[in-house]
Amino acid sequence: MTKKSNKPLEGRIALVTGVSRRKGIGFAIASRLAQDGADLFIQSYSPYDESSPWGAEPNGIDSILIELKNHGHRVEYIEANFNDSKAPRRVVEKAFQTFSNIDILIANHAYWLKGKLEDLKAENIDTHMNVNVRATLLLIKEWSIRHDDNRPGGRVVMMTSGQHLSPMCDELSYVASKGALHQLTQSISYTLVKRGITVNTVNPGATDTVDYKRYYPEIYQAVLNKEPQGRWGQPEDAARLIAWLVSDEAQWISGQVINSDGGVHF
Numbered sequence: 296m297t298k299k300s301n302k303p304l305e306g307r308i309a310l311v312t313g314v315s316r317r318k319g320i321g322f323a324i325a326s327r328l329a330q331d332g333a334d335l336f337i338q339s340y341s342p343y344d345e346s347s348p349w350g351a352e353p354n355g356i357d358s359i360l361i362e363l364k365n366h367g368h369r370v371e372y373i374e375a376n377f378n379d380s381k382a383p384r385r386v387v388e389k390a391f392q393t394f395s396n397i398d399i400l401i402a403n404h405a406y407w408l409k410g411k412l413e414d415l416k417a418e419n420i421d422t423h424m425n426v427n428v429r430a431t432l433l434l435i436k437e438w439s440i441r442h443d444d445n446r447p448g449g450r451v452v453m454m455t456s457g458q459h460l461s462p463m464c465d466e467l468s469y470v471a472s473k474g475a476l477h478q479l480t481q482s483i484s485y486t487l488v489k490r491g492i493t494v495n496t497v498n499p500g501a502t503d504t505v506d507y508k509r510y511y512p513e514i515y516q517a518v519l520n521k522e523p524q525g526r527w528g529q530p531e532d533a534a535r536l537i538a539w540l541v542s543d544e545a546q547w548i549s550g551q552v553i554n555s556d557g558g559v560h561f
Contacts, residue, residue, distance in 0.1 A: 300332060302331050302332030303543065304333040304448075304538075304541065304542065307332070307333045307334070308333060308336070308396060308399070309333045309398065310338070310386070310399065310438065311328070311336075311337050311338070311403060312337075312401065312402055312404035312434070313338065313339065313403040314338065314359065314403070315340070315343075316344060316349075316351070320454070320533050320534070321403045322530065323534035324534045324538075325363055326362070327531070327534040329368050330366050331542070332368065335369070336372075336373070336390040336393060336397065338375050338386050339356060339372075340376050341356065343376075347505075348510050349506060356372060371393050373386055373390075377404055377429075378406075378425050382430065383430050383433035383436075386434065387434060387437035387441065398449060399450045399452075400434060400435065400438045400452070401452045402435070402452070402453045402454065403452075404426065404431075405426070405427055405469075405473075406472075407423075407466070408422075409466055411465055415468065422468075423468040423469055424472050427475075428475045428476065431476060432479070435451055439487060439490075444492070447491075449490065449492035450492065450541040451493070451494040452497060452537050453476045453497075454473075454496065454497055455496050455497070456470070457498055457500060458470040458473050458474050459474070460554070480495065480496040485550065488549045488550070495540050495553060496552045497536060497540070498552065498555065498556065499533035499555050499556070501527055501556070502530060502532070504530060515527070521559055522559050523558050523559060523560075528555070532555055532557075536553065540553075
């Protein structure tokens, strides 16, 4: 008799976007899914990280791929700029060419730039909407028309922020884009759940993905003062929730926006 694997995602294949830095939520998700048995197709866009104050992964994407492959499963990669309207289709097409089917789609990528009301510019608004909303919708569209519904475990997870829980006045373009994903969750779920595909959105709460204490000390301390568990969230906190949502145990959960924020109340 063949011994059954005790890994909940053995035989499943996941497309995870926004996997580019070890401190990021995307890497934590990909790592956890690989530990749970999934093969991976990951996307990143290194110029975005390189332009940020914290910079890109010091040892580049190759080091990320090596670490993910250490879990013993296949990992493939593509770089794509989701500000390009054609990029989502290219990513999905390449993923399906590589693996023949993708069971799980985690739209983790995000564009973020601070901007108060008086600082808003059309280009900034457009980029947030293009990357965070348009690309996510097109990824789901392209994935859904190729997905084999005869396979078990069809899952979509989107990522939002805490814009529905407290004001984020310095990030209005970002808030607009993440709020759109929040409001889309139930409608996309209703569209796909009849095919056996669940759709949920996760708000990971305040997560220390860029060393906030170093780069944004005032924000770091302000959040820490409000966290009832006395710490910031870590990428692994969100990854554990998402790993459960894409498992068979969560097949009855769909159309939900789930807050993984340590119980904070602003």
